[in-house]
Amino acid sequence: MKTSALIFMLLAQxxxxxxxxxxxxxxxxxxxxxxxxxxxxxDDEEDE
Amino acid sequence: xxxxxxxxxxxxxLILAMSGNAVGLGNFLRFPVxxxxxxxxAFIIPYLVCFLLLGIPLLFVEWSIGRYGGRFxxxxxxxxxxxxxxxxLWRYVGVFGIFSNVAIAAYYCYIxxxxxxxxxxxxxxxxxxxxxHAVSGFFSNYLDLATTTTGIPFEAVIFFLVCMALNTWVLxxxxxxxxxxxAKIAMPLLIFFGLFLAIKAITLKAGHENAVxxxxxxxxxxxxxxxxxxxxxxxxxxxxxxxxxxxSLGQGSVQCFASYVKKKDDIALNAMSxxxxxxxxxxxxxxxxxxxxxIGYLGIDKVIELTGLGGLGLGFRTMPFxxxxxxxxxxxxxxxxxxxxxxxxxxxxxxxxxxxxxxxMQDEFNWSRKNSALIFGGAVTLLGLPTVFFFQQGVLDExxxxxxxxxxxxxxxxxxxxxxxxxxxxKGWREITNGSDIKVPVIYKFIIKWVTPFILIIVFFGSLVxxxxxxWTKVSLTSWPLHRESIIGQLIHKDAGPNATWFADRFxxxxxxxxxxxxxxxxxxxxxxxxxxQVTSVSYVLRKGNLPAVQTGDHLKKGDTLYxxxxxxxxxxxxxxxxxxxxxxxxxxxxxxKASRRRKKHAARHQKIHTS
Numbered sequence: 001m002k003t004s005a006l007i008f009m010l011l012a013q014x015x016x017x018x019x020x021x022x023x024x025x026x027x028x029x030x031x032x033x034x035x036x037x038x039x040x041x042x043d044d045e046e047d048e
Numbered sequence: 049x050x051x052x053x054x055x056x057x058x059x060x061x062l063i064l065a066m067s068g069n070a071v072g073l074g075n076f077l078r079f080p081v082x083x084x085x086x087x088x089x090a091f092i093i094p095y096l097v098c099f100l101l102l103g104i105p106l107l108f109v110e111w112s113i114g115r116y117g118g119r120f121x122x123x124x125x126x127x128x129x130x131x132x133x134x135x136x137l138w139r140y141v142g143v144f145g146i147f148s149n150v151a152i153a154a155y156y157c158y159i160x161x162x163x164x165x166x167x168x169x170x171x172x173x174x175x176x177x178x179x180x181h182a183v184s185g186f187f188s189n190y191l192d193l194a195t196t197t198t199g200i201p202f203e204a205v206i207f208f209l210v211c212m213a214l215n216t217w218v219l220x221x222x223x224x225x226x227x228x229x230x231a232k233i234a235m236p237l238l239i240f241f242g243l244f245l246a247i248k249a250i251t252l253k254a255g256h257e258n259a260v261x262x263x264x265x266x267x268x269x270x271x272x273x274x275x276x277x278x279x280x281x282x283x284x285x286x287x288x289x290x291x292x293x294x295x296s297l298g299q300g301s302v303q304c305f306a307s308y309v310k311k312k313d314d315i316a317l318n319a320m321s322x323x324x325x326x327x328x329x330x331x332x333x334x335x336x337x338x339x340x341x342x343i344g345y346l347g348i349d350k351v352i353e354l355t356g357l358g359g360l361g362l363g364f365r366t367m368p369f370x371x372x373x374x375x376x377x378x379x380x381x382x383x384x385x386x387x388x389x390x391x392x393x394x395x396x397x398x399x400x401x402x403x404x405x406x407x408x409m410q411d412e413f414n415w416s417r418k419n420s421a422l423i424f425g426g427a428v429t430l431l432g433l434p435t436v437f438f439f440q441q442g443v444l445d446e447x448x449x450x451x452x453x454x455x456x457x458x459x460x461x462x463x464x465x466x467x468x469x470x471x472x473x474x475k476g477w478r479e480i481t482n483g484s485d486i487k488v489p490v491i492y493k494f495i496i497k498w499v500t501p502f503i504l505i506i507v508f509f510g511s512l513v514x515x516x517x518x519x520w521t522k523v524s525l526t527s528w529p530l531h532r533e534s535i536i537g538q539l540i541h542k543d544a545g546p547n548a549t550w551f552a553d554r555f556x557x558x559x560x561x562x563x564x565x566x567x568x569x570x571x572x573x574x575x576x577x578x579x580x581x582q583v584t585s586v587s588y589v590l591r592k593g594n595l596p597a598v599q600t601g602d603h604l605k606k607g608d609t610l611y612x613x614x615x616x617x618x619x620x621x622x623x624x625x626x627x628x629x630x631x632x633x634x635x636x637x638x639x640x641x642k643a644s645r646r647r648k649k650h651a652a653r654h655q656k657i658h659t660s
Binding site: 001002004005006008009012013016017019020023024026027028030031033036037038039040041042 | 055056057058059060061062063088089090092096224264265267268269270271272273308309310312313314317318320321324325327328331332483485486
């Protein structure tokens with residue numbers, strides 16, 4: 001594989017994977033809002 | 049007035065459904081072909097720039113429009129846009145958000161049904177022992193309804209109906225019980241199948257399993273940057289187009305999904321998560337499957353030739369043959385993985401197209417979810433059948449051009465103008481940042497107000513009057529020859545050739561050619577012609593009663609008679625497709641008009657009760 005192709009590919013793949021994971025993890029770890037929120041899965045939980 | 053009580057089950061469900069909406073067949077079939085045709089590795093530069101300047105702003109805007117509408121009980125664009133623009137005009141601009149979804153679903157579900165059928169064919173070993181020509185012929189036979197690949201008559205129609213039934217059933221289960229559940233199953237499976245195929249592709253070894261190249265050769269070809277292509281405006285337009293279509297923007301489905309998010313909940317981080325997940329699937333998985341595998345077996349020159357025919361041809365005519373080189377068991381697994389992946393990518397998108405229709409019927413006419421799903425399924429099936437029966441005559445491509453390309457650009461441009469200039473960027477920015485779990489860079493306020501609307505206006509007008517041969521420097525107000533693919537060029541059927549009537553009693557050669565062969569297959573006479581350069585060949589299938597007017601070896605000029613007898617020209621089918629689309633738009637506008645009358649009546653009754 002040509003070096004320029006390898007650099008381009010790795011740069012693009014690493015950048016996109018990192019950004020995707022960063023946003024996804026932040027979304028999953030975000031603090032839950034008090035009810036009523038947009039999601040039904042935590043409707044039984046007590047508000048803090 | 050509305051009895052619509054739908055909601056998302058969980059945040060991850062919303063993100064997966066939204067990314068499932070974006071991830072479609074184009075991620076695996078269109079992106080790699082675009083990259084090959086537009087500068088290889090260097091394509092990623094304009095592609096990512098367009099993602100930052102066009103994709104992300106539009107994602108923010110569409111999520112915001114959706115959540116804003118949801119606050120007033122509007123889950124579709126007509127009444128949300130009217131509320132934002134405070135004018136009836138915007139209500140009818142919002143009709144695009146209903147129309148496009150039905151029109152795109154009509155042909156998209158047909159392609160989705162091919163993936164479903166090919167998954168089954170891969171599992172039962174239909175491609176075993178077939179050479180490359182036979183696998184390609186298998187696809188032609190599948191599309192030609194008169195022949196059958198399984199013994200099931202009208203197989204393509206049956207699979208289309210099965211696919212529609214499946215979509216209707218999932219939609220009838222609701223947002224969290226249907227669309228979200230499907231996304232939670234389909235997206236992880238799609239990623240798993242994609243990783244399996246990508247690993248297999250890049251570990252191909254020349255000399256093993258009939259491969260002529262290592263998998264790395266394909267990746268090297270795809271990723272080698274050609275920096276000179278960055279100066280070509282065509283590459284930038286292609287990148288903008290790819291970003292636009294890969295994110296399912298300008299369609300009305302993102303707004304509909306976001307309308308079920310409450311005012312205080314985040315949209316900015318959700319939009320980023322879903323958008324970047326789509327990019328990951330496209331750039332990491334999409335680029336690592338069909339190009340490395342096909343170059344591994346066919347070589348670079350052949351693949352360049354095949355990409356000229358588009359991603360669908362490469363996917364359905366070539367991939368099943370290449371998988372056969374891996375032995376029966378692995379070929380079946382790879383076929384199931386590849387076509388299963390396409391099916392999951394397709395169904396998560398087509399479900400997103402159905403959701404605005406269901407929401408509209410529930411909101412405006414108090415229809416039950418099941419009845420709304422049935423009306424969507426019925427409408428899409430009716431509108432989709434012409435694409436099934438007249439695929440070879442170009443009906444599917446015509447739908448794709450007007451509903452899947454032009455409508456999206458027009459709608460996105462208008463909604464951007466509404467959001468930034470009519471609703472106002474101040475209020476708009478508040479909508480984007482309200483409840484946000486991330487700090488949205490303030491530069492986006494400027495980009496959304498000025499950069500993105502102007503890019504969209506340039507893209508629209510550029511497509512409207514695209515000059516012949518893309519020679520922008522050579523046009524003037526007195527001389528502006530149009531490209532046949534420009535919007536005006538398409539509208540007037542520019543370069544329709546010598547067969548520019550709806551009906552005729554003879555068919556003329558469309559360009560200079562040599563008659564290569566005349567033969568009979570499946571009871572039909574076929575005339576195969578080849579261009580004088582011996583590269584491009586075209587086959588004409590004659591209808592009953594048509595008679596060849598040429599012999600093998602004849603050299604024909606453009607306009608010479610090829611065969612005689614009653615002929616329905618392609619132009620008739622294309623105009624039929626346009627009339628169907630126009631009728632659909634008019635009917636959608638009529639429904640919106642009826643809904644607004646209902647709203648007025650309801651408001652008057654409500655006021656009467658209140659005052660008495």
